[in-house]
Amino acid sequence: MSVTSFRELVPILQTAIGPMILISGLGLLLLTMTNRLGRIIDRSRSLLDNLESNPESYVLRINREVAILWKRARYIRVAILLACMTCFGASLLIIMLFLSALVNIDLPMVLSAVFIASMLCLSSSLLFFFLDVNMNLSAFRIEMESHDKKRLILETKGY
Numbered sequence: 001m002s003v004t005s006f007r008e009l010v011p012i013l014q015t016a017i018g019p020m021i022l023i024s025g026l027g028l029l030l031l032t033m034t035n036r037l038g039r040i041i042d043r044s045r046s047l048l049d050n051l052e053s054n055p056e057s058y059v060l061r062i063n064r065e066v067a068i069l070w071k072r073a074r075y076i077r078v079a080i081l082l083a084c085m086t087c088f089g090a091s092l093l094i095i096m097l098f099l100s101a102l103v104n105i106d107l108p109m110v111l112s113a114v115f116i117a118s119m120l121c122l123s124s125s126l127l128f129f130f131l132d133v134n135m136n137l138s139a140f141r142i143e144m145e146s147h148d149k150k151r152l153i154l155e156t157k158g159y
Contacts, residue, residue, distance in 0.1 A: 008101065009101065012097055012098060012101045015097055016093075016094045016097050016098070019090040019091075019093045019094050019097075020090075020094065022086070022090045022118075023087055023090050023091065026083055026086055026087045026090070026122075027087075029083055029125075029129075030080060030083050030084070030087075033076055033079055033080050033083065033129060034080065036076055036132065037073060037076045037077070037080070040069050040072050040073045040076065041073065043069060044066055044069045044070070044073075047062045047065055047066055047069075048062070048066060061142060061143075061146050064142050065139050065142050065143070068135055068138050068139040068142070069139060071135055072132050072135045072136065072139070075128045075129075075131045075132045075135065076128070076129070076132050078125075078128045079125045079126075079128035079129045079132065080125075081125075082121045082122070082124045082125035082128065083121070083122070083125040085118075085121040086118045086119075086121040086122040086125060089114050089115070089117055089118030089121060090118055092114055093111060093114050093115055093118065096110065096111055096114065097111065
């Protein structure tokens with residue numbers, strides 16, 4: 001590598017650092033999302049394990065919660081897919097930056113399109129993640145309603 005080509009490579013390396021940092025942050029976001037998905041699955045399994053041995057009112061509550069958990073799992077799956085697409089776009093961006101420098105092709109529109117598509121995927125992923133958090137509160141509300149009913153029954157009995 002000659003000094004001239006090294007001087008040309010430094011700005012490309014500096015430009016590629018941004019997408020590399022994005023990939024690192026996406027790794028943490030994906031870790032969070034996959035942990036949430038695991039918790040959703042674990043909670044669903046624990047609710048469904050003892051379904052037959054409970055009274056009908058409890059079964060109805062469990063079915064409501066499991067329906068919400070199923071919806072949450074689908075939202076998290078979409079969020080994970082979009083975060084992976086963002087990571088793929090950032091990787092593609094880095095590769096294209098280096099290839100455009102090596103082959104001396106000017107690709108500003110393609111690079112811009114890949115970057116914009118990646119940011120749209122990231123924004124959409126975060127939106128689905130937020131929807132999951134809101135659905136989590138809906139499931140918690142069902143649990144709290146059940147708890148409040150039990151508390152009222154105990155209070156009327158004098159406990």
